[in-house]
Amino acid sequence: MAHSYPVLSTEGIDYFAPYVFNYCGQKRMLLTTGKTSDKIFKDKLWTINPNKTQLEKWYDSGKNSIEMFAETGPNEWKKVDCNIPEINTFEDVMGCSLVTFDQSYYLYFSAKSDSVWKIYVSTSNDVINWGIPQVAMEPSISTDCEHVFMPSVVVLDNTFYMWYAGRDYNNRRVHYSTSKDGYHWLKQGAVLDLGALGDPDDYATDCPSVLHINNLYIMAYGGGLMRGIMLATSSNGTQWNRLGPEIFRGKQHHSDHLYAFYPCLYQNSDTTFELFYAGESVCNEWSILLRHHSYSSNDLDAWNSYQVNEGWRQKALYIVNEVPSQYYEEPEDCHHETEKYSNEQEGIEQIRPSSTPLFKVKYQNTDVASEVIKLGRSREHLEAEMQYRNQCRTLLPMVPASIQYIGQRPVLVMPYLDQTxxxxxxxxxxxxxxxxxxxxxxxxxxxxxxxxxxxxxxxxxxxxxxxxxxxxxxxxxxxxxxxxxxxxxxxxxxxxxxxxxxxxxxxxxxxxxxxxxxxxxxxxxxxxxxxxxxxxxxxxxxxxxxxxxxxxxxxxxxxxxxxxxxxxxxxxxxxxxxxxxxxxxxxxxxxxxxxxxxxxxxxxxxxxxxxxxxxxxxxxxxxxxxxxxxxxxxxxxxxxxxxxxxxxxxxxxxxxxxxxxxxxx
The missing domain is CATH 3.90.1200 (Aminoglycoside 3'-phosphotransferase; Chain: A, domain 2)
Structure with a gap:
């Protein structure tokens, strides 16, 4: 069953944006790395919850390079040669993807030159000696006019397919492009737009990793609001079905407490795959982790996410802002009946003695008459609850739920079950x-x-x-x-x-x-x-x-x-x-x-x-x-x-x- 464990970490060194592939029967990993102390941050005002904003330090630039590691034993990785010419002449580099075509390896990576992120390509016959990088893609359309970033490339039937993150000065979205030679690309625009307001990916759909496996496209990507990893599937690579969040941030002492991001899907059989990713700790150090779980493409059809009523946000905002604090107090014994909040006019009623507040909310003139909103005692607790629901969805009968966000505050929304x-x-x-x-x-x-x-x-x-x-x-x-x-x-x-x-x-x-x-x-x-x-x-x-x-x-x-x-x-x-x-x-x-x-x-x-x-x-x-x-x-x-x-x-x-x-x- 799924939990994450560290794969590669060194104090004072960042490892992130992994790309894992098979080379001559050995598992190899390309990744972005640099000194933690070389990172430059800029302040960004970020909404934590409806009543609180704070300045956060957001990554602006660093002195990163791309390195290669080989797996030498269980959970053991050793650095190997990977000499990409002129890689250190860029202002910064981040993220890569590797494919084979016509007996050559094509390495795609994003790099900053003249303060603009572009996607470059370099080729090799042995993954050690590489040609001079060439620009494969640069900003040019309305939704990627600021930068193009974090490519994920698949080759099928002599055609190159690329998914990448494009930014329009406000948000990143997953874009799609095709090529016949790997150098000249035809952009198709954004194919995974921002989620609805409050969805885990309503701020960004970011850093995609795509596999084509068992006649199905599978994408892992960064959900910008939740700062975690989500999954989606597609039959054609352009129309995507969101499966929902898959990896949330960890506890405070975990190495992925601030971010669980930069996913990499690695196919390990005809129908199964693994999920590598990078986590950022409270010390702002990045390391590589692996989800201890082998996913099957055959099981993804069972991942049906609960579709919330559009009115959930208005109800949740009322609960957060208007329900008196006395109804949030944690009782010593949550099985003893206590006074509950009720507002018939607003359609909000507190239910069940509970260690954290639960509210039944009623809607007017909608297919869904009532839902339950749970605030939870902390971001960690609520995300851990949703993580467990995901992991055990096929093993334990449970009320379906969706995790939504108000700023950085998550809430769970569930159907209210009558006649139980x-x-x-x-x-x-x-x-x-x-x-x-x-x-x-x-x-x-x-x-x-x-x-x-x-x-x-x-x-x-x-x-x-x-x-x-x-x-x-x-x-x-x-x-x-x-x-x-x-x-x-x-x-x-x-x-x-x-x-x-x-x-x-x-x-x-x-x-x-x-x-x-x-x-x-x-x-x-x-x-x-x-x-x-x-x-x-x-x-x-x-x-x-x-x-x-x-x-x-x-x-x-x-x-x-x-x-x-x-x-x-x-x-x-x-x-x-x-x-x-x-x-x-x-x-x-x-x-x-x-x-x-x-x-x-x-x-x-x-x-x-x-x-x-x-x-x-x-x-x-x-x-x-x-x-x-x-x-x-x-x-x-x-x-x-x-x-x-x-x-x-x-x-x-x-x-x-x-x-x-x-x-x-």
Whole structure:
């Protein structure tokens, strides 16, 4: 499953605009490189969000050259000779593309001369010794009148086809041109125009890389507003179908935090390809990365992007500018009901308790009556959510979504689904259907985990808002509170004596909560039962709906979320009675349905996860820590609520006592 890893980087040196090709059975890479300190920037006023602009440093020029590297081993590249005459006489160079024609190599690259970017061509018989560069293309039409830039060339049936970025003093667009000899070109104009207002590419369609594979043209290009990489397909090279964003910028410590740009598609079989690109770090250093995923041209038909209602932007601007800040505050426990914003006149209603605001918006006189707008807690979180959606679109049923931008602020826009209910609510009214759907959800989780799990490393893991440090803090607070005599008494649950006390459960959890996981895998990060919607008209149709913390998640954490939700969110027991005698606490209750007893008194969950490398001591520790909002000051809670919360803890201790002793130690 897709994630990126560094291919080539050196401190103080920029590597960007890669072009990867096969030469005599060896993978080679042409790239642009220069000292980071030689770059010259100019200030540009840029809109960050509707209420904020700031000056940003935009690249103006550098002292770059084109170099060649050869792959000498897995993730190992060595510089090799590539002597392009007069390359250093240009003011700057950037980006290249290589094709073969009539037993010769044609190298196309963009270079600045007399302050104007043009595209040049040089030829070679051995990719080492090159002829004098000649101008292949220069600015000449209204949409490329400032410069022509970043060529991508394909040769088919003795004809050269070039896609390039042309700028008109305001924006770059992908242009198209053809040639019979590789030197004289006939421009066809812009073929991938700017996206609609708020689309990830509404500022620019930039730096194209095109493959012709399996009778299909595939383009990776830079989306100027999102500062990431998008994909498009075409049957003829001129009319393009946008597939949407594919690579977003990384986290702050990642080497592609500021930009994920300059893509290069490399064909590695008749139907598959890889995606190289360049990333810019917070230190303004560029390096080469590779998407750890082999794409198949046969799969691209399934990439259907959600088409948003044109009115989304007006609604989003109202939410950002007019909804009072109190409705944006993050609750300590997002499952507790809080006051929600509602404005019937504007057609805006806040929905669901959530760690970040969600709004249902209504439209008048449109085919789409309602959508959901999600603002997210940060650019990183929202782009990571969309990245996960892309990566798992064929592996997990989910509500479709589109990422849109207001300046540099992303928002997610999704259809509002009528006639659905949360999986947690389904359990009480249709328990058999609930179990069928839950079984499918867990099977999908196991399958996805087996396909995507990698050994733990701190660079790749994604933490939710409940970080290990926060869970440790909760447990230590509970340890202080459970020093009272009541919590040191043995638990007897429905007549069954356990080997635990509430205090021992907390202390035991503290011993394991600080240990690192062994494995991480792609998943949603917040997989409780309220985050799955079930279609009331179909017995088997359901959707996962919240991916804000998605990424490479601690497998044990995901398992703890499933089991914890079964205990906390299903209203699975009733008629709770607790009595205290000497050294015992007797907890008696009735299950609301037999399926709840199956979930919480048998190895049902553990059997579902038996093929995964789960550490159940860590799962137990996280589960007890997540009882914090139930156990915190429990003796001061209203009696009925306190009984319910104490019963939850006893259910967890009994379930894990027996299961760990039997087969999961």
């Amino acid at each position: 209910m949360e999986l947690a609510s389904l359990a009480g009214c249709r328990p058999t259907q609930f179990m069928n759907i839950l079984t499918d959800i867990l099977n999908c989780f196991v399958d996805l985990t087996q396909k995507t799990m990698i050994p733990y490393n701190p660079y790749s893991i994604t933490h939710t808002g409940q970080t290990p440090e926060i869970m440790q803090k909760w447990l230590h607070e509970l340890e202080e509170q459970t020093r009272k005599t009541l919590f040191d008494k043995s638990l007897v649950v429905n007549g069954h004596k356990t080997e635990n006390t509430i205090r021992l459960a907390v202390v035991r959890s503290i011993a394991h909560i600080g240990t690192d996981p062994d494995w991480i895998s792609l998943y949603t990060g917040d997989n409780h039962f309220r985050n799955f919607l079930v279609d009331e008209r179909d017995d088997f149709l359901y959707y996962a709906i919240d991916f804000e913390f998605s990424g490479y998640i601690d497998i044990d954490y995901s398992v703890a979320k499933f089991i914890g939700s079964a205990i906390k969110h299903l209203n699975s027991f009733q008629n709770v009675k607790i009595t205290e005698e000497k050294d015992m606490i007797y907890v008696d209750f009735e299950y609301a349905h037999q399926v709840f007893k199956t979930l919480l008194e048998t190895n049902w969950f553990f059997d579902k996860f038996k093929s995964l490398p789960v550490n159940y001591n860590r799962v137990y520790a996280m589960l007890i820590s997540k009882m914090y909002f139930r156990l915190n000051n429990v003796l001061e809670q209203p009696k009925e609520q306190a009984l319910k919360h104490l019963a939850m803890v006893t259910i967890a201790t009994r379930l894990f006592d027996e299961s760990l002793q039997n087969c999961h130690g």
